[in-house]
Amino acid sequence: MSRLVGRRGLLAAVTDLLGRGVPVALQGPHGIGRSALLDELETAGGEAGQLVLRAAGVPAERSLPLAALRDLVAQLPAAAVDQVLQALPPTSRAPVADGLRGTPSSPSTDPHPEPDPGLEPPTGPAAGAPSGAPAGPPLLAVDEPLLVALGRALQALLELVSRRSRVLLLLDDVQWLDAESSVVVGYARRRLGDRVGLVASLGPGDGIDSDPAALVDLHVLTVPPLEVAETIDLLAPLGLPAQVAHRVHLDAAGVPALALALAGALRDQPALLGRPVPLPVSIERVLRQRLLALPEEPRETLLRAALLHRPTVRQLRRSGRIAAEEDVRVAVAAGLVVDGRGAHLADASGDGEVRFTPARLASVLLDLTPAARRAALHEELAEAAVRPAERARHRALADPRPRADLARELADAARDAAAAGARDLAAELYVLAADRAPADLAGSRAEWLATGIETAAPGNHVDLVRGALADFLDAAPTAEQTVRVRLALAELAGSPAGTLDDVLAVALADAGDDDRLVAMVLLQRSRVALMEARPEESIRRAEQAVELLGRAGDDIGRAAALTALAAAYRWLGGPHDATLARAVELAGPGPGADGLVHTSPGYMAARFAFYDDRLEEAWSAFRAMLAQVERGAGTDEAHVLRCLVEVGARAGHGREVVEYAARAARVGAEFGLDPHTAWFVQAQAELVAGDLDRARRLAGQGASAAEDSGDARYLQRHLVLLGQALLRGGDAEGAARALERVRGMERRSRVVDPTVNRWQHELVTALVRLGRLEEASGVLAEARRALDGRSGTDGVGAQLDRAEAELLTARGDAEGAVLLLDRAAKVCADLGMRVDQGRTLVARAHLERRRRRAAAARAGLEEALALFTDLRARTWVEQVRAELDPAAATVGTPLLDRLTETEARIAREVAAGASNREIAARTYVSVKTVEATLTRIYRKLDVRSRTQLASLLGGPGA
Template sequence: MSRVVGRHTLLAEVRDLLERGDSVALHGPVGVGKSALLDDLEAGYVVQGAVSLRAGGAADERALPFAALRDLMAQVPGFLVADLPDHVRGCVEAGLVGLTATDELRSDLAAAFHAVLDAWAGDQRVLLLLDDVQWLDNESSRIVGYARRRLRGRVSVVATVGPGEGDDIDVSGLHPVEVAPLPADDMVDLLCAHGLPADVAHKIYVESGGIPSLALSLAGALGATPSLLGRPTPLPTSLERVLRERFLSQPADVRETLRYAALVHRPSVRELERAGRPGAEDDLRRAGRAGLVSPGEGAVRFTPTMLRSIVADAIPPTERAELHRRLAAVAPSAAQRLRHRALAEPSPDTELAHDLGLAARDAAEGGARELAAELYLLAADRAPCELSEERVEWLATAVETAAPGNHVELLNRGLTDFLETRPTPAQAVRVRLAVPELAGAGPAVLDEVLTAALADAGDDDRLVAMVLLQRARMALMESRPTAAARAAERAVTLLEDVGADDDLAVGLTALAVARRWLGLDHAHYLARAVDLDVPVPTGFLHTSPDYMAARFAFYNDQLDEAWAGFLALLAHVERGAGMDHVHVLRCLVEVGARAGRCREANDFAARAMRVGEEYGLTAHTGWFITAQAELAGGDLARARTLARRGAEAAAERGDTRYLQRHLVLLGQALLRTGDASGARCALTRIRDIEREQGIADPTVNRWQADLVSALVLLGRLDEAEELLGEARRVLDGRGGTDGVAAQLDRAEAELLIARGDLPGAELVLDRSAKVCADVGMRIDLGRSLVVRGHLERRRRRVSAARTALQSAHELFVSLHAASWVEQVRAELEPGRTPVADDPLLERLTDGEARVAREVAQGASNREIAERTFVSVKTVEATLTRIYRKLDVRSRTQLATLLVPQPPE
């Protein structure tokens, strides 16, 4: 079994090339794992009886003639060396030391090495492995090249090629294979195998740019979440030294381009070229091969991000100031020109401080929060003593600006300085309320921060209301609607008294959400908030009335309205705070997945992951979004993996809201892959959370129908019926629940089919399909067609069953619902002809009858599981029920009952 994570496809490609007689050159960044691939290939071929010769180049040894050849010849058996000419054998046995590299000696050694490999390859397969060929000494490189070209097809060569002075190394005749950085899922698997939690592993993936060696080095050095009141965990000295040396070892033009990139706010190829680096694109490509930067969309990303400060600190102060002056002259905006000017002139300056403050305000209004936060900090740094009041305000605003974008380093810089000032109560409250906007802050920290903020607020009703509003929002994030409603109601009362409409709109919105979750009247609160029509600052769009109006439309299955609303909001967050951006993208993915906009859902999910990685947001947020898209239009197994990881991470962080979201997806994925028992456990956890927290709105999580389906598959029909009745009673008299009722109808149809009430099943299934079509729940419409196929099959209408399944297949294909397409295709192509109808099957449910037919045709439990899309455990449990119903004790007896005996 391969010891390399995430490289199975690449290894298979290399092995196929070697089997065809080709040799291979592995290209990729430093630390990407090329040597590990050589290890894996070597181990695999040695097990098969092949022999391997391996050597590697080193920068310090490139000037030593015959160094690599010496290593290779040392691995050759003595009997092959003994057959060499005396003078050559003597050189080899002496270790090829102290030789003058003459043309005659090169020729003799090339012939000798060729002869050795030729003789050895006559008896067994020979694998020649060359690591870092760019650093092989020239003499060895020429001799090895001579042999490999003449033994093509008989001696397999795999070489790794990295950056270095030997970039022009001759690898002609070797098939190039690119070894790319590991994708996120594989990197998380690798780091989890080393004992890291999945969310920490994902953070390290982002920092490392997918480079395994760097990720493993960072694994023990980075904390899961930077300190809110201190500095992020620093790099260990050893790794910092390695990165500095790797940077300093680059060619002069690459180093110069990276220096410019380290000083620019958001460096891009275009900006670096404008700044006087015309070869920036090529320089960055070479830096990428050295593992110093990773590919990004537009902006240059240092790997790890802390390398940026290492590069900047390596520039002498006077030279750094001069570079900033040059960059100020070509900066694309007035704000960035001011930034470079301030960094070049560190002394206090009243006019400059005021200009920086104004530029920061304009940048924040334009959505450039990171730049705005840095400008506020620079304004505070450049403020002389007489601007002490302005300095405190700039620091407070810097923290407020940085938090929603999750700009941790800027927030910590501002917070450290702010804590040394004497702020007003309002400023103290504002700063404390900004902390909860930082992604990854846990409930314990937030409770402490909000308690302190309430003390700072004193008797100021507006400040008290602001703290209460933040408490309400945090309570909603923790799925505590009762506490949220209580806090929001008090806040709204205070804000109505003081006439603060901006905050009142937020308070009414929070109150509407909490009351809806509790099953209480809520619509007029949200309507009041919308009517106030107050502007929403960038970074807080997800708390706004317009956002929640679109969210309620989604809950009510008004999918076109929700889609239009979130698309309109997306335009406002494209350059705003990261979490705001992700919130809107998440909603678009959720709406798209329900409406059957699978291709768009996948695109939005990919954008959400990129934004989350750029802003360092908690990984389980992105995993939910991706799992939602995969569940509808992607890979079912990946959806299950991400949902499981996300549930574990959310539970670890105390994020109850996202825990529920992940459990819904996990339950659906497990149900669809045949693990009805696992689905039941996941969905029951949501039910328990809702009961504990008093959540009574069935439109929020939507677990009921899938739990009924799981119970039916498990044969727990009475329990399924009880749950169905309970869910129906919750819907009575409640608006906006037609879609939920349609999903329950589909689940009820499955229950009725299992009980043998086929006319009743048809009635509720017709109702489900009509509502799904009317409201645009096209994925659910396809699911109704699948159940229709099961119903017709139970009626022994083979043609009608196939027609229903084909209709479902065509619908899912048109929606690009890849995972559903595969699932229905498996039902359409079971691979065996059904057993003839038998009266005994009337005693069984549809699922039980299908398993019984498969048994009668001689299928094993595992084969049945694969054909019926269930787990082996589910097959075993189903067989137990079949034996009990038909009064048989074994599969042999069952097959005998169902397979007609030949006539005598």
């Protein structure tokens, strides 16, 4: 089985180009997987009965004329080679045989046949030489007439073997192929058209325009870095938890080879998020060699980048590196850094952050630099710094001696940086202040370390926290400082549940008899219990905290505890509204302090508005919060962005949902947050305005990662989205399984609130489609009972009305279904649940179609289409369009979006009238694979033959 991960779309593009006779070049940095892609093409081509010929360029062999050509010919049937050679004039047979096979040739009276005017051998550097590389030996080491003869011979040879099967040429690292082989292969391939496919790989920054005769017509495809989810899939066989694999992904910047090497170093070690990823000696040696191989100017620019806090091209220019932009481009092409978007071949310019790949490469570079040189550069950078905080940082790093004035200056700069939202810089400055503090500032030193840890933890700046923690334990901290630090550690993303319990148990012992400190620990335990879906324990801990904080006279702390208590009460049917109102009264309606916004009464009030379907109120509140948190703690920003995506997905803000989801993904990657939290946001956005198949993959991966980390809350969220994606994709059985898991979890936790997870109506629909009507009726009755006496349930009631209408329709009660759908549509419109309003219109159209009222069904679908189009709800637009006019669903239409990439490609071929054997040849799979794939396509699109499929897609195959 192939272990290629995350390249299906790229392989599909390559296959499509090859099918159209277009030769392809795959370009990317070292370790990006270019050779692995050629391996996959080689395997697929062999399985499909292709004749696959492969050669690789090697720097040491670049000066050997015709070496690659002979490698290719050696893979051809000997009989075919003999046949072509025998057809040559006797005078040219020996030198051509020598060129093709490397066999000794006898002298000839006329070894040079007349040149072909169509062949224009280059006169410049050797073929494929990278920009700036020294030229190889002169091209005419094999003279032009012989190159012409070899080109004709290879053309005849490939034409002969391609009569039985298509030929695929795979050329790895063409920048290192000998020039003569490049010319001969290019000559032959161009004259055979699509009978011979060609895929080449190019190294980073290697051009393809230095040899027009051989490579001028290659279509270049960039091999991109892996996405986070893809890296996690790649590393799963190594046994790494998703959160650790996520950290490896960030360090490797999506380069598969580097990710595998870093993961290998973690395999035999405790894998905790935040532990620095060890750099294997072999990788460090390679990175060191690449650094030393850089020209002096780019290496000097990188050295300054390693000394800066979050370096940008603009900062580097300000520090005196006038050509910083070009220097960074050189480093990007060498795979040593990426720009702020994580791109390897992007235009590294402007104020985008420059990140080392891996992050510890900066340390490798600094180790190569003498301490005196580093200190001098810090002095220069201090002079060039614009912000006082950065100036103080460089001054401290230039002079490691303890100084009271510098320590206080650093602490002041840290407070200013924190106020400006630069929490990671603030945390580093607090730690530097503690490090530069002399003995007479011992008390201040412990406080600075505690504050530094508290500042860093909500932003998940794990390395800073771990670096400060060892010094803090030696600084004779007070009990209050110790408890504060332990509670801050619990804020780090990815901490396993067992670790949190241990940390909080020790914190409780440290709190002693201090009511306020004990209450702070109990409050954190309440929040953890809710995350683990233990609402009863959450209530118990929060009630204790409320009582103790009231006794201590801490109104702000009591408001926080009441907020946690209100959330747990909501799950179990307690007085959540009254409890939250008391919290808001104590703390005020606004968001909380930086880093704690997501635990504040104002935040929870906006969540309750969302649960109650007061969507405009929730939307406005969360957008106002975003302005506060976007320069604060990463955890706060991630929570607020998630809420905006959830509200927008229900209210129909399609464009904003996509933008906020992309932003949430960037925040998660920047701060190293648990990947399953970002996947939930992305899956939610994909369900409404993206791609159903991608939503399903994200939700499935997120559910597995959340389960591994013990995050029951996010496990439930992902399972609900997974159920929705499967249901809309036609897998009602899989949807029912996912949603029934949520039902079981809620029962075990005694959760009664139907407004939070909202799985009930989706499960009813899935069960109806499976024909399990009695079970659907039972779920519906249970959900209706949960609504009795609760406020804010009109929206849930409308969703249940729609599901019940589907149940009544299945039982033949059309009139009852109409009444329920009319009521649901009105409630959804009144509440602003516009996506649900559109879904109700679709359900009404299905009912009318069942009643044989075609015009009414079409009118309902057209009304739904207009609404979904206005909302930019792409997945719903595509679904309704396919229902309105399936025959017009041609290549690239929404109908094909129900299929996987491979299935869609094969469906297109069927629509074009291709046979199974022809499809196998064009898509590089076996005929059996084509047949099995067609069976799945028929089932998904509800057709029974290739004729029906071609008709559905509007192709000539009909």
